[in-house]
Amino acid sequence: MTGSAWRDPLEQMDAAVLDRSLREALDRALGLARRKRDDAMEELPDPAAARRRAAEIRRYAVDNLGALLRRLEDALEAGGVRVHWARDAAEAVSAVCRVAEAAGVRTAALSKSMVAEELGLEKALTGAGIEVVQTDLGERILQLSQDRPSHITAPCLHLRAEDVGRIFERTLGTPFSDDPERLSRAAAADLRPRFLSADLGITGVNVAVADSGTLVIVENEGNVRMVTTLPRILVSVTGIEKVVPDRAAALDLLQLLGRSATGQRWPGYITWMPPAWPREGPRPERHVVLVDNGRSRVHASGRYRSLLWCIRCGACMNACPVYGRVGGHAYGTVIPGPVGAALSPLLAPGPGTARLPQASSLCGECANICPVMIPLHSHLVHLRGDPAALGGHGGPGPRERLSFRLWRWFMGGRRRYGLSLWLHRMAERLAPRLVGRVAARLGWGGLRLRPRPAEVPFRARWRVLSNRPPGNGGPP
Amino acid sequence: MSDARRDILAALGTRTEAVGDPPHTPAPGPRRSPHELSRLLARRMQEHGVGVHLTQDHDASFQLLADQLFAAGVRSVVVAEEPLLEAIGLAERLARALSAVTVRRPGELHGDAAWEAMDAGITGATAFWAETGTMVLDATSRRALLTSLLPPWHLVLGEGERIHPDASDWERSLPPGEGHLPLVTLQGPSRTADIEKRLVLGVHGPRRVSAFIAVGKLLDFQDPTSDDPRGG
Numbered sequence: 001m002t003g004s005a006w007r008d009p010l011e012q013m014d015a016a017v018l019d020r021s022l023r024e025a026l027d028r029a030l031g032l033a034r035r036k037r038d039d040a041m042e043e044l045p046d047p048a049a050a051r052r053r054a055a056e057i058r059r060y061a062v063d064n065l066g067a068l069l070r071r072l073e074d075a076l077e078a079g080g081v082r083v084h085w086a087r088d089a090a091e092a093v094s095a096v097c098r099v100a101e102a103a104g105v106r107t108a109a110l111s112k113s114m115v116a117e118e119l120g121l122e123k124a125l126t127g128a129g130i131e132v133v134q135t136d137l138g139e140r141i142l143q144l145s146q147d148r149p150s151h152i153t154a155p156c157l158h159l160r161a162e163d164v165g166r167i168f169e170r171t172l173g174t175p176f177s178d179d180p181e182r183l184s185r186a187a188a189a190d191l192r193p194r195f196l197s198a199d200l201g202i203t204g205v206n207v208a209v210a211d212s213g214t215l216v217i218v219e220n221e222g223n224v225r226m227v228t229t230l231p232r233i234l235v236s237v238t239g240i241e242k243v244v245p246d247r248a249a250a251l252d253l254l255q256l257l258g259r260s261a262t263g264q265r266w267p268g269y270i271t272w273m274p275p276a277w278p279r280e281g282p283r284p285e286r287h288v289v290l291v292d293n294g295r296s297r298v299h300a301s302g303r304y305r306s307l308l309w310c311i312r313c314g315a316c317m318n319a320c321p322v323y324g325r326v327g328g329h330a331y332g333t334v335i336p337g338p339v340g341a342a343l344s345p346l347l348a349p350g351p352g353t354a355r356l357p358q359a360s361s362l363c364g365e366c367a368n369i370c371p372v373m374i375p376l377h378s379h380l381v382h383l384r385g386d387p388a389a390l391g392g393h394g395g396p397g398p399r400e401r402l403s404f405r406l407w408r409w410f411m412g413g414r415r416r417y418g419l420s421l422w423l424h425r426m427a428e429r430l431a432p433r434l435v436g437r438v439a440a441r442l443g444w445g446g447l448r449l450r451p452r453p454a455e456v457p458f459r460a461r462w463r464v465l466s467n468r469p470p471g472n473g474g475p476p
Numbered sequence: 477m478s479d480a481r482r483d484i485l486a487a488l489g490t491r492t493e494a495v496g497d498p499p500h501t502p503a504p505g506p507r508r509s510p511h512e513l514s515r516l517l518a519r520r521m522q523e524h525g526v527g528v529h530l531t532q533d534h535d536a537s538f539q540l541l542a543d544q545l546f547a548a549g550v551r552s553v554v555v556a557e558e559p560l561l562e563a564i565g566l567a568e569r570l571a572r573a574l575s576a577v578t579v580r581r582p583g584e585l586h587g588d589a590a591w592e593a594m595d596a597g598i599t600g601a602t603a604f605w606a607e608t609g610t611m612v613l614d615a616t617s618r619r620a621l622l623t624s625l626l627p628p629w630h631l632v633l634g635e636g637e638r639i640h641p642d643a644s645d646w647e648r649s650l651p652p653g654e655g656h657l658p659l660v661t662l663q664g665p666s667r668t669a670d671i672e673k674r675l676v677l678g679v680h681g682p683r684r685v686s687a688f689i690a691v692g693k694l695l696d697f698q699d700p701t702s703d704d705p706r707g708g
Contacts, residue, residue: 029673049502056499064495066488079656085480137679138670154670161672180671188679195680196588212656222625222666222681229621240484245498251643252501255608265520266608266643268667269681272615272659279658281618292480296487 009332010355016326022158026327029157033318036263037369043265044255054256055373057249058309061241065299065308068210068243069290075213079275081286092291093124096202096235099287103233105130105199111219111227112136113204114152114312115237115291118334121202133194135223137187144171150328152335153261153314158327191223201231201284205238206257206311207250213275215288216250218257220268228271234284236273239291241299241308253311256371260313294347301389304379307343309372316366316376322359331356338366342379349391357383357394399442418459425453501644513606513639514691520609524664525677526685530636532692534564537633541598541688542573550595550629552578554585556620560600560633582619597627597682601634604689607642608663611687615658624660630682636691 041047073083086092108130125132134143138155145167149155162178169176174186207216215236217224244250258264298304317323317337328336332352333344341360345353357380366376387395410420427435439445514530521528531537555567571579585591599620603612611632615621624630640646666681677683
């Protein structure tokens, strides 16, 4: 996913957790996110029913993905939109570059798109000699500082206002400020002429409505509206899983998207772009790139298919205790957090992603908060023991395998279980430091306090208790 | 057929038609009276930073709108060519009422500089959703899109008959074949919270949004928002 030499995400997380400025930025940004989301959800007449309906819609769409994509393609092409299919990132990038080259594009305005990020589209277009400008404020800050997004809806969440002030001072020449309002205005003033002069607009897609070919794009700033209205060529890049059957289904999903992502009742702006967009006035030349890049493999996996239900709201990141301490960069993937830890190893199997399913406390909060009810914690557990799904990478190491073999043997009978308790008591009594070192080497004991074994084991106490009459300190 | 298309569709299975029906949106919740709906809409829109005015009729809307443009010292305004605004004769009436204000139609604005010079843009709204405080704009015309996007102040005119409880109710009210409508829904001013999640209004789109909704035909009405300091 990152395209660079892999680094163990768990080691990166160990480093990230010690980064004080990152912790400060995460605390500032995530502090109220959960409460805002909960308040917005509670305004719905029946939040649980809304989530169940959204899950049913996504299940239906993903289970019927091939048929709905055919329908979407027919609707788009009937309206004069050119559809490009891409098996992988290289094909998708090549399609966009071909469009740009054929039209003599010199400048491109890119609205925030996780798929474009996944494809490395900005870099590829820049390499083709096109001046590309990111138009979302957060993405623009990252472009100016040559940084990467750390959250899917708040890409520069890892930066403090003072960090942004220094970036603008260095790259835009604006006086230093740590006031978000002044910083936002400075970025908007810098971007305005670039919007107006861009030849090519590139958007992502939040929802693609199959029956009408309408592409639905969600935002708050107005940059998507600019990108879809001003340039003479418009390319929309989307993962194949974003399709839904009809507008009613899209509305049901969007009702939850804003609430889950930012605690908004409804996203600030939504652009509903049918093939004839706009009907009156000069119309841009339009292209849609449908990107697979591993998604059909997840679809075929059966067990993990529900990961394709994701609507990219980022709520699981806001709720995750691991993400809240290490931020998004440590994952090393475009999509971080719980859904990234489960989806990225399947989309891009390799040593760099195989250990991501370990990056979870398995508290289950991600599944509790997910608007489309993806059982994320369950997927993370299954992936830990499923090296085949991870392309042969990952899976338990020799120490973990040995540990679980021993555990299975000791748990296989009453006497063996009793023996394990006795051995544990003896080891803690005679060589507690050695036990500590072994626990640390096994991975879980390094940062945890070990519970001391009871002087009298529960089994022994129970034998005594069970012989007393009820009501006299005996069992009920 | 491209190789990529064939391979992707083959990997997704052989079915060419969807199986079963899409999950349906449930039946609507308890009905609210037009009075309750318009009040809920106004409250929601105010919470989103919109200066909202529920008026007796379009004449009252026009008067309030003209007063606000005058009070704000607006020097130039662009009025979209939309059926509702044409029926009211908004552009002509504004030009007569505000002699110091240059009133333009989008077709008269050529080039970026002309658009950048506009202090305010006026469009109609085709619908409102009360529960979410949402305005629905017709995006049929590129000129109307620019009118609602480029000037720093967006003023919206609407009618009380077009207030729906929510998006699903609006969807069910549309005649068949309206699935291809180009639309923009908006909640209020352009906004971002990308820096430390602190809210900033007016990034790329309008910083100020005002709405004037004529609801007098529906009810015996007094504007509950007229004394609101955020109005306008």
